[in-house]
Amino acid sequence: MSALLEAHDLAKAYGGVHAVRGVSLDVSPSEIVALIGPNGAGKSTCFNMLNGQIRPDAGTVRLDGRDITGWLPREVWRLGVGRTFQVAATFASMSVIENVQMALLSHAGRASRLWGLATRADRDRAEALLALVGMARQAERPSAELAYGDLKRLELAMALANNPRLLLMDEPTAGMSPRDRVELMALTAEIAREKNLGVLFTEHDMDVVFRHADRILVLSRGQLIAEGRPDEVRTNPEVQAIYLGEGLTYHSGVGS
């Protein structure tokens, strides 16, 4: 299968500091890929270059063979990419179902229509999406009232509104309780498999990563230092070193 998402040699520097250097990765349809690394490794920068929020200094990004390097996020979205954010971004002044309807309206190209009640648009489809993420009963609630876990589910529903082929999820379980994390990622994985979606997500929670990821990419200081199946990555000494430390400070000189 050809890759859904391909990135070659991405690089980004901020005033002399190389946040990301020479990173290449790919995601295939129906594949769940995790991007991990310690703080400051450049995960967010890398991620944001893929979805168009940041323009890479060098390198290319391709979606289904099409060059989307430097495209705006809304242009990337239109090609079938769904997005969730580290801090759940939803429309606080709207109800749960209105949030989803907004995404659907935009997908249908009707978001600039000045007439017609928006709350009547695509209601069935919106309810179906909510049912998919288990939020059907809360459809009429103001989204600002939701518990954080539910907010993340809503986000997921919105990200799925445009029938995406690729889901980009930035720390999808950040800020959630352990039980919610497990539930949400399980749900996401299930949906991804059902709909043949490619998923690329960044994470800190290793339980989630190792349980659901098909492949893991490890970033350290802006560079990709390891890639492979979970069990390969787990036993990779370099990976262990950057996470657990090398103990150098305790080996040199003391007591020997």
Added chain:
Amino acid sequence: MQLFVVQLLSGLASAASLFLVASGLSLIFGVTRIVNFAHGAFFMLGAYLTFTLTDRFGGPLGFWGGMALAAVLVGLLGGLFEILLLRRIYRAPELFQLLATFGATLIVQDLVLLIWGPEDLLAPRAPGLSGAIDVLGKRVPSYDIFLILLGPLVLALLWLILHRTRWGMLVRAATQDRDMVAALGVNQKWLFTGVFALGTFLAGLGGALQAPREAVDHTMDLRVIVEIFVVVVIGGLGSIEGAFVAAILVSLLNAFGILILPKISLVLVFLLMAVVLVVRPRGLFGRREGAARMSGGAIMSVWKPLDRDGRIVASAVVVAAALAPLALGPYGLAVATEIAIFVLFAASLHLLVSVGGLPSFGHAAFLGLGSYGAALAVKMLGLPMAPALVAGPLLAALGAAVIGWFAVRLSGVYAAMLTLAFAQILWSIAFQWAPVTGGDNGLLGIWPASWAASAAHLYWLTLALVILAIGALRMIIFSPFGYALRAARDSDLRSEAIGVNRRDVQWRAFVIAGAGAGLAGALFAFLKGSVFPDTMGVSTSIDGLVMVLLGGVETVSGPIVGASVYKLLSIWLVSHTDYSKLVLGLVIIGLVLLFPKGIVGSFPLLHPRRVAPREKAAA
């Protein structure tokens, strides 16, 4: 050479005075995010108190002591104002504090008249600094030199306070992220009070220092408030150094500008602000505002189109309004027509401010363009009333297209100030371009066609057009476009991520809002029979904001109620008392305290929302 030096010194002295007042505003806004409209009033109080204190206590000690005491008193008053009033409304929606400060300004304006009388007062000259020193053969006032030295001294002192004291560090931290500061256990309440007191102290000091230079009169606050806002914005909100640089820039440009273009002073400061904001959208030294972590205010209730009860009420209101000519005479109908016009004005502003989250301090520009468009159609093109009523909104929409294009590229108060700059530029064009606009003598003879000439007919025409326009605006609010507009406001990230082009959507909202205000303006021209530049003035724009805020910025019907109440109150008060501002200010502050979410917005507090049955079962 001689002229250059002398103008330089004169400009720097003006800059010092401007900086002192502006620094306080920059500090207050930087930390508390309050648009302190009352800053000019504190400046004025400082001047008045200085007059009284220096008048009573003679001698150098009496003079300087009096000045210092006046500034301290103003600072204390400011702190008191913050404790008694502002603290209660920090959790209110953004811009709501503007209402409270606006009410305070009105009260102070009439209060100084009551206490000190109507005459212009002249404070004594500063002892020891009453003369001039010789510079290159010209006499430069010693007081000017004193101010020039004082300016950087105050800047240095402020810098020291902000960078070398613990309190200052907290203030700087709060400027960047006040929610975090609160989360870290700092007593946010007293921090804000302290900042407000210091800011108003500086305003009072500015006023005190101006007292020996100019007459102390009751219009001082209005004359200075716009300029200090501009200086603060040019410098960058929250940046004291920025205020300093901006004050110098503005004053020197003016001092030298008038040598080449004597009439430039009218518009210079707004041109400068527009240029700066377009090139540097956060002012010269402004930093990116830390995103508010917690949205102000409690949970917003979801907007819904009118339910059956709501529709019945709305129909009843429309029917009652249509029957008004049976009960009201020509004057009452003229008042009702004016109220209807401003209801439309407020509703169009509401689309921008509430739905779009785009604060605007220059909305009166579109009202004015609508008025002038209609008036020019009648006077220059000789068109009858009906086409003129189309020409007005068209001109306004055109203006909105231009202004909006620039405004959507900025955010928050900067965007609002840019709209102010454009409005002031348009105002000065109307004011100066006498052959076309009649200058400040305006255009006269814009009377309705004979079929609409009677008070009742003009009223019905206005009512019909206003109801149609408001109906259209309401339809737009609940249309996909309206939702996209709100989406762009609620979450820039998310709306972009689902394909909404924020700038495009907001620009269109500007054009629609501009057209709505333009229609209001065109009707206004025919109601009054004349058009003057003050229709586009700052005070009209602020009135519009007050109407929207009063009604409730987070509701859909707020502007209708807010405009009706405010206009009715203003007209009634001006007709019945000489101190209408005092009463109006008190009423506004009362409303602010009683209805922290605006009049309409507070009703859910009185009638708790019924929880939907489905949720009850689920819970």
Added chain:
Amino acid sequence: MLRNGLNSLFALLAALMMFASARADDIKIGEINSYSGLPQFTEPYRKGWRLAVDEINAKGGVDGKKLVVISKDDGGKPADAVTAANELVSNEGVALLAGTFFSNVGLAVSDFAAQKKILFVAGEPLTDAITWSKGNRYTFRLRPSNYVQAAMLAEEAAKLPAKRWATIAPNYEYGQSAVAVFKKLLSAKRPDIEWVAEQWPPQGKIDAGSVLEAIDAAKPDAILNVEFGPDLVKLVREGNTRGTFQNRSVVSFLTGEPEYLDPLKTETPEGWIVTGYPWSDIKTPEHEAFLKAYQDTYHDYPRLGSVVGYSLMKAIAAILTKAGSTDTDKMIAAAEGVSFDGPFGPVTLRAIDHQSTMGAFVGKTALKDGKGVMVDATYHKGSGYLPSDEEVKKLRPQN
């Protein structure tokens, strides 16, 4: 200080009582002015017209009918003045409108009066447009216009040896036309005069130091000043410190009026040629009577506003007496050419352009006992300075 507030409160109550006691056969006069916007003018002005109304009513009123004045505030805004005018005409049923201060407000009410076909006697607005370029048959204006005051000052200015002139005027219609007319009339008398500099600070926002230095740099022999109010105070203080007015003649509009002269106190520049009101020095029987009555009633000296208010009501009483009715057309016919006696002597309302012949005092400023006064003042009748009838016909729309 609070005295002023209490005074105003009493004034308000008195007005309310006056309104409350209006009877069916009283003559109602609708009066509009910027009471909240310009109290330093309008408070003495209100005292003036109240004095006149009381005097007229004490003598039995007009044809046995009492005059009742219903007074409204316009807040200094033309749109609000139209609202007030509407209220007076529609709700109160006044026989005529009177008052206003600002030129743009005066014009708005004048246009309203023409539309509603009601008589309007404007008191203070100075713009020439109100009787000329935008004149209409329903509007009359009491105070000597911009043109007349400029002509009076130009006459005095022509006597000065000064050849290089600079002007400082507020940047709006009043300032612009004052300078334009002054320049035209003075240059006509003295073609040798050079206009070397002009400054146009925005009204209320004068940067006096910079403006004065810009003027000084052109080395004028004389300066024309049109600034008034707080701007004048600032200008004078700065000018005194910088010595801009030394060895220069200064001609200044309105500065001799107590409203603008009194705040200057010890800063009062000496020797400025000004128009104004030397209330303590006028030795005519009309003025002495007026002065005594005013001081006895209010324990305060009159300002120019007091004279305007007083004269306004005297003019209206004269119109009503001559017309013998409150029918608008009859009142207009009566007003054209009517004469009455004011504190400055007899005044006529001209038929040709509805402008009164009221004049102004021209004199010099001086400092006496720490207060500014006007000295060497002579009264100039308005009629002597208005242009010829042919010129006026061209300036006014013929309707």
